[in-house]
């Protein structure tokens with residue numbers, strides 16, 4: 239039984255374990271470590287829908303509204319609760335930024351130490367600030383994410399540490415709850431699900447969730463899973479490890495995805511596909527989504543929107559998006575909040591303030607009223 243000092247669920251806690259406990263590997267002895275993650279909005283996007291056409295409905299699953307600003311919180315509540323149940327005192331992870339933010343917050347919540355390995359200089363300031371402020375021990379290594387994950391696998395063999403990267407199967411279990419929420423909101427699965435792909439844990443988790451709910455009779459269909467990688471970091475698309483991945487979308491700057499095989503299984507069995515988007519397309523989509531739908535997401539998240547635009551603009555062989563039936567439902571996951579990485583958002587465009595005197599008529603004049 240949990241000790242009295244262990245974190246427990248409070249009546250007003252509506253985290254994903256509380257909401258979906260029958261579908262998750264927890265028992266009465268699992269101390270639940272939660273920040274009330276999940277239950278994120280599925281936002282109807284009328285202008286995005288119009289751009290897709292054919293009477294389709296596009297909805298955006300806004301995962302930036304999780305407690306640390308990305309979907310990583312869904313997996314972290316599970317991984318950290320199980321680590322606590324197993325008596326671990328410390329967790330370790332490699333991260334492109336969001337995993338470390340989530341790990342740091344949930345480790346603090348669990349009363350555990352948190353060590354994060356980051357590729358030096360390749361993390362957005364917002365995410366780095368989160369890791370520091372939540373109290374993690376931050377190690378910046380002279381190597382990329384893939385190298386950091388190799389080191390975490392080695393160090394994680396020590397009894398002292400529990401690994402909380404998505405190679406920890408509990409991460410995938412927690413993340414699959416996003417599919418449950420979508421089906422609960424829509425009353426059925428969408429026809430197509432679009433999302434960015436980095437280490438490929440999330441596409442694996444979504445597909446698992448969709449299949450489990452379908453098997454329970456909660457949906458009449460399974461969606462086609464459509465994933466987008468950044469053109470400079472696209473190992474799954476090219477079917478080849480990328481030794482020096484590059485992209486402005488740091489959260490998907492990964493050359494050797496841990497869940498590569500599972501992602502291929504999701505793509506193939508769902509009748510979906512993987513494709514690439516350029517950094518320019520990602521930044522264009524990021525700006526478009528903010529300025530047209532009022533949804534500000536980080537660059538990696540915009541890959542799913544950029545991908546949808548690409549599929550609609552230029553039909554290619556065997557594209558499930560282009561072959562879509564009229565009146566279909568498409569869900570795009572946008573994985574992280576735009577405020578995570580304001581440097582990229584600001585430096586990619588030329589914004590200017592309108593300068594005025596502290597005077598009503600000068601302000602109105604400058605505005606053209």
Ligand SMILES: *Cc1c(COP(=O)(O)O)cnc(C)c1O
Nearest residue numbers: 336436437438439440489573574
């Ligand atoms: C982690 C992350 C991704 C990539 O997810 P994978 O499970 O690694 O494929 C995409 N976007 C954001 C914002 C992320 O934090």
